[in-house]
Amino acid sequence: xxxxxxxxxxxxxxxxxxxxxxxxxxxxxxxxxxxxxxxxxxxxxxxxxxxxxxxxxxxxxxxxxxxxxxxxxxxxxxxxxxxxxxxxxxxxxxxxxxxxxxxxxxxxxxxxxxxxxxxxxxxxxxxxxxxxxxxxxxxxxxxxxxxxxxxxxxxxxxxxxxxxxxxxx
Amino acid sequence: xxxxxxxxxxxxxxxxxxxxxxxxxxxxxxxxxxxxxxxxxxxxxxxxxxxxxxxxxxxxxxxxxxxxxxxxxxxxxxxxxxxxxxxxxxxxxxxxxxxxxxxxxxxxxxxxxxxxxxxxxxxxxxxxxxxxxxxxxxxxxxxxxxxxxxxxxxxxxxxxxxxxxxxxxxxxxxxxxxxxxxxxxxxxxxxxxxxxxxxxxxxxxxxxxxxxxxxxxxxxxxxxxxxxxxxxxxxxxxxxxxx
Numbered sequence: 001x002x003x004x005x006x007x008x009x010x011x012x013x014x015x016x017x018x019x020x021x022x023x024x025x026x027x028x029x030x031x032x033x034x035x036x037x038x039x040x041x042x043x044x045x046x047x048x049x050x051x052x053x054x055x056x057x058x059x060x061x062x063x064x065x066x067x068x069x070x071x072x073x074x075x076x077x078x079x080x081x082x083x084x085x086x087x088x089x090x091x092x093x094x095x096x097x098x099x100x101x102x103x104x105x106x107x108x109x110x111x112x113x114x115x116x117x118x119x120x121x122x123x124x125x126x127x128x129x130x131x132x133x134x135x136x137x138x139x140x141x142x143x144x145x146x147x148x149x150x151x152x153x154x155x156x157x158x159x160x161x162x163x164x165x166x167x168x169x
Numbered sequence: 170x171x172x173x174x175x176x177x178x179x180x181x182x183x184x185x186x187x188x189x190x191x192x193x194x195x196x197x198x199x200x201x202x203x204x205x206x207x208x209x210x211x212x213x214x215x216x217x218x219x220x221x222x223x224x225x226x227x228x229x230x231x232x233x234x235x236x237x238x239x240x241x242x243x244x245x246x247x248x249x250x251x252x253x254x255x256x257x258x259x260x261x262x263x264x265x266x267x268x269x270x271x272x273x274x275x276x277x278x279x280x281x282x283x284x285x286x287x288x289x290x291x292x293x294x295x296x297x298x299x300x301x302x303x304x305x306x307x308x309x310x311x312x313x314x315x316x317x318x319x320x321x322x323x324x325x326x327x328x329x330x331x332x333x334x335x336x337x338x339x340x341x342x343x344x345x346x347x348x349x350x351x352x353x354x355x356x357x358x359x360x361x362x363x364x365x366x367x368x369x370x371x372x373x374x375x376x377x378x379x380x381x382x383x384x385x386x387x388x389x390x391x392x393x394x395x396x397x398x399x400x401x402x403x404x405x406x407x408x409x410x411x412x
Contacts, residue, residue: 040217
């Protein structure tokens with residue numbers, strides 16, 4: 001049994017795995033969609049949330065603050081629909097990795113900010129700071145794990161990819 | 170069900186056979202479509218965000234009495250030291266700031282004529298809706314029309330509801346009139362209910378980005394930002410010319 005098969009059987013074999021991958025797709029996609037949708041009506045708040053991280057030059061903060069919610073919505077929707085699944089899962093994992101780095105650097109530099117993950121954001125009361133940063137990072141790492149599962153096993157149930165390429169196999 | 174055993178691990182685009190096989194071609198196409206959709210959504214989103222950001226300001230709207238232009242702060246006093254303050258009535262940290270020693274020292278410096286206080290009232294905690302931050306900001310400008318801005322400001326922080334609780338209702342804001350010495354209560358109530366200074370509030374939010382303000386509260390004394398993490402009663406006393 002090679003590595004791939006070992007992984008496959010641990011994850012439930014060829015019958016169950018596509019359903020698990022579907023669940024991973026819907027979880028990562030759903031979280032991104034909700035996170036984006038909550039921020040999209042409030043571009044100013046998003047720009048301020050980005051600004052609070054203190055990593056980007058001014059003009060880029062505006063661009064990222066305004067564009068990021070839409071990127072999350074697009075990636076989330078496509079993951080849910082299962083179109084370009086593998087590429088979208090890669091992109092989501094990459095985006096989440098950027099969030100982890102952003103949160104970690106804010107923590108390391110002693111900034112007291114709300115991650116702005118689901119809207120809001122900006123500077124906050126320093127109380128309970130460590131736990132907030134840890135929980136945000138753990139949540140993002142868990143989502144990265146799920147996204148990477150989809151990268152590794154992009155074929156899943158109920159995907160547009162499957163429908164569009166079904167006739168070929 | 171001949172396809173059942175094929176479902177599983179094989180990544181799309183990673184097909185058996187030559188690169189010209191239909192699977193490769195079609196799955197490459199799905200990736201292209203997906204990437205195209207992402208690019209299009211973000212592009213449209215940037216336009217929508219730009220419109221949302223600027224569309225809330227009606228440039229024909231007027232600022233409150235005593236304020237020259239839309240987006241300008243309310244200026245109080247005429248002391249030699251200029252103090253700029255960016256606050257949102259809903260922000261808990263602003264409440265702590267105002268109810269603690271900074272608020273008391275600033276009021277004292279203002280009363281003693283040491284400072285000119287320029288209050289930039291922000292309303293960015295509404296999550297894109299018209300909610301309590303905007304309502305409270307608007308009410309402060311209604312109070313400014315009757316020379317009662319500082320009184321409203323202090324009343325609001327003394328009675329600050331929890332963030333996002335919806336506490337600054339039109340009714341509650343209207344009842345502040347009695348506490349802050351508003352004489353023309355009918356005009357004040359109308360102004361609060363109509364959100365007459367909504368555009369001015371939106372203009373202040375936009376100006377904050379230009380002023381490079383990263384959060385609330387932000388205090389600058391003669392243009393220099395004070396670090397709130399290290400601010401002490403002694404250092405602020407000195408900065409405000411009281412020491």
